[in-house]
Amino acid sequence: METERITLKSDTPGQELALSVFQFVGSNDGPAVYIQAALHSHEMPGVAALDQLMPRLVAAENEARLAGSITLVPHANPIGLAQAVYGETLGRFDANTRVNFNRSFPTDIATELTGKPAAECLKATLLTLAERADVVLDLHCDDEGPVYLYISEGQLDEGLRLARAMQAAVILTDAADDPISFDLAVGARWAVESRNADDRFAATIELRGMMDVTPDFAKQDADGLYRYLVDIGTVIDDLPAIDSVDPTMGAVDDAVLISTAEPGAILYDVLIGDWVTKGQRLAVILSEPGSAHHEILSPFDGQVMTRRDRRFARRGDDVIKVLRHPLP
Numbered sequence: 001m002e003t004e005r006i007t008l009k010s011d012t013p014g015q016e017l018a019l020s021v022f023q024f025v026g027s028n029d030g031p032a033v034y035i036q037a038a039l040h041s042h043e044m045p046g047v048a049a050l051d052q053l054m055p056r057l058v059a060a061e062n063e064a065r066l067a068g069s070i071t072l073v074p075h076a077n078p079i080g081l082a083q084a085v086y087g088e089t090l091g092r093f094d095a096n097t098r099v100n101f102n103r104s105f106p107t108d109i110a111t112e113l114t115g116k117p118a119a120e121c122l123k124a125t126l127l128t129l130a131e132r133a134d135v136v137l138d139l140h141c142d143d144e145g146p147v148y149l150y151i152s153e154g155q156l157d158e159g160l161r162l163a164r165a166m167q168a169a170v171i172l173t174d175a176a177d178d179p180i181s182f183d184l185a186v187g188a189r190w191a192v193e194s195r196n197a198d199d200r201f202a203a204t205i206e207l208r209g210m211m212d213v214t215p216d217f218a219k220q221d222a223d224g225l226y227r228y229l230v231d232i233g234t235v236i237d238d239l240p241a242i243d244s245v246d247p248t249m250g251a252v253d254d255a256v257l258i259s260t261a262e263p264g265a266i267l268y269d270v271l272i273g274d275w276v277t278k279g280q281r282l283a284v285i286l287s288e289p290g291s292a293h294h295e296i297l298s299p300f301d302g303q304v305m306t307r308r309d310r311r312f313a314r315r316g317d318d319v320i321k322v323l324r325h326p327l328p
């Protein structure tokens, strides 16, 4: 394993930003893989999973079982990691520009970075590292949710392979007309470079919720990533078969965030993964104790995907995400 430290100029004097990049060199007989975590810098399940994965890759490299090279960036966002307000790491949004760290990627590879803000340089650096690979996995998590994937809709076969290895519960497909997220931006770069994007695969993996950072989950997710690396021929190993249930599949636009028209405490009626029918109560919003409560109803039949990780909502806040889907 080789460790590279890439430094980025900070936007203020007296500070330096650095990315730690871990490289595992293979024989080039299998696909090269790039995996990053914590682009939303406070999302720790992916960081914990890569920590568990690393010793297995060290062993594979030492035993000449790496057919493809692997690049890991466990903390992909040193800018966001350093930004805290009143004890809370913001993580998802740049505190200075309010731009989501997983949005607004440069589409022009030749963009001159000299004099650009650190966040733009970071995004360009991550894309440059990722686009060299054949497979790119961007590890995130939700507020509360299952393991689920975002993929572009043309890559369903590869998405299913990844979902089975990761034991993912849901795949959301994106038409990728607008490459807004990191995985789609990598795909757009491949297309611009005239590299055959069909032979390559990029996905976002949501590793449950913000609180799901435990030794067991980290091992489970490292197991899944390792199994996928073996499946695609990047790591050579002989693993026992596992039973995996095919995920629920839907278009990203069918995963609908439902907001509340009233503020207050959130009391959920349903759990992640529950199947719900149109009109079913999903949650109660308690504004004024002793007064009538506001009810959040499902607008369609479907499956509960994610819930908010706080139990207070302002008026207009998103409370729950339901995937529109026929009942099984």
Ligand SMILES: [Zn+2]
Pocket (backbone or CB within 6 Å): 040, 043, 102, 140, 141
């Ligand atoms: Zn995220």
